[in-house]
Amino acid sequence: MLFTLFWTFFKIGLFTFGGGYAMIPFIHRYAVEKYKWITDEEFLNIIAIAESTPGPIAINSATYIGHKVKGIKGSFFATLGVVIPSMIIITLIAMFFIQFKENVYVEYAFKGIRIGVSILILNAAIRMYKKLDKTILSFLLILVGFALILFEILPVILVIVIGGAIGIIYQITMVRGDENA
Amino acid sequence: MLELLDLLWTFFKIGLFTFGGGYAMIPLITESVVAKGWLETSQLIDFIAISESTPGPFAINIATFVGFNQAGILGSIFATLGVVLPSFIIIVIVAKAFSKFATNKFVLGFLRGVKPVVVGIIFSVAVSFILQNVFSFSFKELGDFIFKWSTIIIFIVVFAMTRIWKKIHPIFIVLVSGIMGLIIYGLIL
Structure with missing residues (x-):
């Protein structure tokens, strides 16, 4: 059971691009539909908890679901699972980031990308404003x-x-x- | 060892005060991680793009990246542990009595105040990033606004694209703005 928790959250961590909210449908598919670890109502609760407590939604939901299934050990393995894919991928990127950044074309692309990132953040602010x-x-x-x-x-x-x-x-x-x- | 504990504590504070998703962390990171010289502002912006294009939550990604650059694998473990611990502890406590927690008037009041403040904070990040990356202006240096057609065109095209196609995935925004940067700076200018 602990391994299933670990492995499920490992997959969730590995296949969700673009931050915590992208994980919500995946978490629903596995934790509610496939393994029935939590009910639909609890799933909505988790989103409410994640929004009302500090920290990333991925960690909050992994900790909560793990706790429900197997207590504090479950929390630990689910959280470990969701964290490890990021850690491996980002460590690899960090190892090559410096060399890669010295390429002049990469720098041109990043000059454009910095503007794109500014817009992403502006849109996130607009989206959050609409929900208030x-x-x-x-x-x-x-x-x-x-x-x-x-x-x-x-x-x-x-x-x-x-x-x-x-x-x-x-x-x-x-x-x-x-x-x- | 001291450096590892510094990473752990710095990211613990970031994890504890992040409400409302990854972007809300940016000013906290600027104040601590950038102020300590662990990261430059432009690296932070580039890393946001990398994080949007790779799996996993921004909080874990940035903690791993900064930790690794400061102190190798152990550094990435300590920084990630720091950013995860506050959520972990709070959820384990809250999980048992969620309904009591969610209707507590102090919790309700706290969130009623924090949510709009966080929206204001994220707007301020957006405005300062736009001033910096489109107009080369920052409040720290108070130089002149620089109007360049190249940056303004990228801004207008990408912003219009996100307004027309609202469900567009962040990866496409990173891709399109990157390709536009490559074409405008690499081929035309």
């Missing part, structure tokens, strides 16, 4: 996060903690106890 509740508080906090980080006024960790503290104060003083989410 559009309240005055949200708009203010977006501006606060944007300005404090763009002009490097405060360290990131402090900005996140300030946002969280304002949210807690708002929740306690403004939201009635019977409201959910």
Whole structure:
């Protein structure tokens, strides 16, 4: 069982390109449909947990599913499985990165790619903005996060903690106890 | 050993304060990893492209890459361990009592505040990357905006492409912008 967990998450880690959210359909296929480790409802819970706790969604879901199946040992093997493909591939890339970067054509391509990456991040920000509740508080906090980080006024960790503290104060003083989410 | 522990602790903090996916890590990485001289800003941007084109989550990829460059295989293990541990510990604790956790008013309030702040932070990363890579401008140096048709064309074409074809996979954006860079800088200029 531990090996199946390891091997399943190894495959999930190996075949998902482009970050954690790309893993969600794969995790569903294996953990819900094939092995029935978790139910559909638990699967939705995992996504909610992953979004409400820090860290990459891949690690969060591997840890949770592993824990469900085989306790802390299960967590360990599932997480190990999802991490190892990245570690092997990136180590190989790191070994050759320097030589490869000295090629002038690679540098030309990367001049274009840096613009592409800027657009990827802009689109990610737009996508996340669309998912937010559009309240005055949200708009203010977006501006606060944007300005404090763009002009490097405060360290990131402090900005996140300030946002969280304002949210807690708002929740306690403004939201009635019977409201959910 | 000290260097390995430094890698572990630096990436532990990054893992602990990353809400909302890989891109939210970028300013944290700039503040710690780039400030320590482990990575240059341009290398960080190039690595984001590499990470989008290879399997695995960005967090693990960047930890492995920086760890390996600083201290070989052991470095990549310690950095990855650091970025994984906060999630691992929190999920093991939360897994047993998720419904209590998810309806706790402190957790709800914290997330209500953190989510929009993170969106603002990611917008700031996007704006500073665009200023830097399209207009060669950064707030650190406060030089002049440089308008070059080459970078502006790549920006407009790729941005339009992502707006028209919204489900486009990041790998294609990396490919198209790379090919445009190659053609414009290698063949035309």
